[in-house]
Amino acid sequence: MAAHHLARAALATTGADLGCLDHLAHTTSVAASRFSAGNNFDCRTVVDQPTRRATAPRSSRVTKIPAPSSEAMRRNGYFTLLGLGAPADQDAFETGKHFFEMQLKEYEQLQRTGHSEPYAREAFPRSSIDITPARCPEGELDCYEHYIQHTYAIRHLLTANTPLAKRYLSLLETPEFHEIIIPELNVSSPDIAYVAVSELIIMQVALMLNSARQVDGVALLMRNAQILQRLAAGSRSWVNSMNTRKLLFRQQQFISNALRHQPLLMAYSANLLQILDIHPTDLGTAIESEAAMSFGMLSSLAAAGSRTTSNTDSDHLSYPLRSGPTQFVYLPNATMNAGYPYWQGNVALARIPATELNTQINAIRTKVPTRAIGNWLPPWLRLRNPLGAYLLSLNTDMASYATYIERTHDVEAHRRLVLLQIKALQENIDSAHMTTWLASQPPELRNPYTLEPMRWDATAQALVFEGRQDNSQKPEPRNVYRVPLRVSVGAIADPEN
Numbered sequence: 001m002a003a004h005h006l007a008r009a010a011l012a013t014t015g016a017d018l019g020c021l022d023h024l025a026h027t028t029s030v031a032a033s034r035f036s037a038g039n040n041f042d043c044r045t046v047v048d049q050p051t052r053r054a055t056a057p058r059s060s061r062v063t064k065i066p067a068p069s070s071e072a073m074r075r076n077g078y079f080t081l082l083g084l085g086a087p088a089d090q091d092a093f094e095t096g097k098h099f100f101e102m103q104l105k106e107y108e109q110l111q112r113t114g115h116s117e118p119y120a121r122e123a124f125p126r127s128s129i130d131i132t133p134a135r136c137p138e139g140e141l142d143c144y145e146h147y148i149q150h151t152y153a154i155r156h157l158l159t160a161n162t163p164l165a166k167r168y169l170s171l172l173e174t175p176e177f178h179e180i181i182i183p184e185l186n187v188s189s190p191d192i193a194y195v196a197v198s199e200l201i202i203m204q205v206a207l208m209l210n211s212a213r214q215v216d217g218v219a220l221l222m223r224n225a226q227i228l229q230r231l232a233a234g235s236r237s238w239v240n241s242m243n244t245r246k247l248l249f250r251q252q253q254f255i256s257n258a259l260r261h262q263p264l265l266m267a268y269s270a271n272l273l274q275i276l277d278i279h280p281t282d283l284g285t286a287i288e289s290e291a292a293m294s295f296g297m298l299s300s301l302a303a304a305g306s307r308t309t310s311n312t313d314s315d316h317l318s319y320p321l322r323s324g325p326t327q328f329v330y331l332p333n334a335t336m337n338a339g340y341p342y343w344q345g346n347v348a349l350a351r352i353p354a355t356e357l358n359t360q361i362n363a364i365r366t367k368v369p370t371r372a373i374g375n376w377l378p379p380w381l382r383l384r385n386p387l388g389a390y391l392l393s394l395n396t397d398m399a400s401y402a403t404y405i406e407r408t409h410d411v412e413a414h415r416r417l418v419l420l421q422i423k424a425l426q427e428n429i430d431s432a433h434m435t436t437w438l439a440s441q442p443p444e445l446r447n448p449y450t451l452e453p454m455r456w457d458a459t460a461q462a463l464v465f466e467g468r469q470d471n472s473q474k475p476e477p478r479n480v481y482r483v484p485l486r487v488s489v490g491a492i493a494d495p496e497n
Helices: 002-007 028-035 070-075 078-082 092-113 119-123 143-149 151-160 162-172 193-210 214-234 238-261 263-276 284-300 315-321 324-328 332-350 354-367 379-384 386-395 398-427 431-439
Strands: 040-042 064-066 455-457 462-466 480-484
Touching: 078 092, 078 162, 092 119, 143 151, 143 193, 143 238, 151 162, 151 193, 162 193, 162 214, 193 214, 193 238, 214 238, 214 263, 238 263, 238 284, 238 398, 263 398, 284 332, 332 354, 332 386, 332 398, 354 398, 398 431, 398 462, 398 480, 431 455
Parallel strands: none
Antiparallel strands: 040 064, 455 462, 462 480
């Protein structure tokens, strides 16, 4: 998505309110106070030059952001995540804290001098995990069977990546988890090795279940679900929020697959229901963070002169936009004000029930037109602020976030199908009575958009839900979710034997 790619080079905040849409700590003293123990800082109102058109109240509400204390930093598992890829002989938590300190050092130097060395990039504890030999490919119907067929590769991966797996599981040992985003351009993002490690854990569960180690397998699956819940709740970036939801969907698929091969797993149905009860659906915080990054970019591009860094990922974008002549074609605050209703609308969409989505999307689109290269902006803004109009056209595609919000509701519907699968097996519902049985289910086990009963495909012997968005993790058609009730039973032959 264009908004996301631009936001990677943006000025971000840590959980800031949408009203805090100004420079956000564009001085070293403010930046330092933000991360020092026991201090808060205020977002400052800025004015456009040369017109001095002040930011309107809707996009400049003053917000106090609590800075993490030293004790809070010690309690935060986010630093373990940052240090996930550290060498085996180093402590992941301490390595992650060092990386964070280098991020902050780079940011402060950039604010003080207009130039920074790549301290964070040089300290980045990037891992080298590659689970491609055993990864369940996108569109695969039965990941459980796929994993068993790749037993040898999985055992090798587990041995080679033991330190990473232990660090990942240790994310439950710290009292808290809160992602902290350093607010500046060109600072390296955290390693996302946890995506591969999470699937590696599910691979290990598959081998356990196939070896009649159901107790160990279910316990490990529970730990993985709790970690993903923690990551989802504490994520402040769009990438991490979407990654955790993707991993939760993969886990839902795996549980459904395993139930079809391992009938003894039903003895642990209460545990499986508890695992499936972990289902974060609110994308509002992630969209607020994306808005903060987007508006931070819009304000930072107004800086007079050219501020340069040793990192070059987005120099082709930031250098010309930061040059002096920019002030004659760009009004950052007017641009932010024009885009503010769009972000407000997306946050609202992320926090309403799926049943209200259609009505709200239509209502918002009547107030905030969809993308049209800035043509929906007031004429004066297009003429006096052509650069701002163009940047808004890249960052205000209403359909983009609505797509992700609907995909989240689709994944929730799939979770309901798996819950129905377990419940139908518990009650031993046969095909002839399935449609009637589905009609008797409560709203929380129905189509989240319409509250109508889920469908039953008697020919395929599968529970069916037709979603609204394509899902690359599914086979064609990618918007149709099917959960077969029963296939084969018993352990799959170990290819090594």
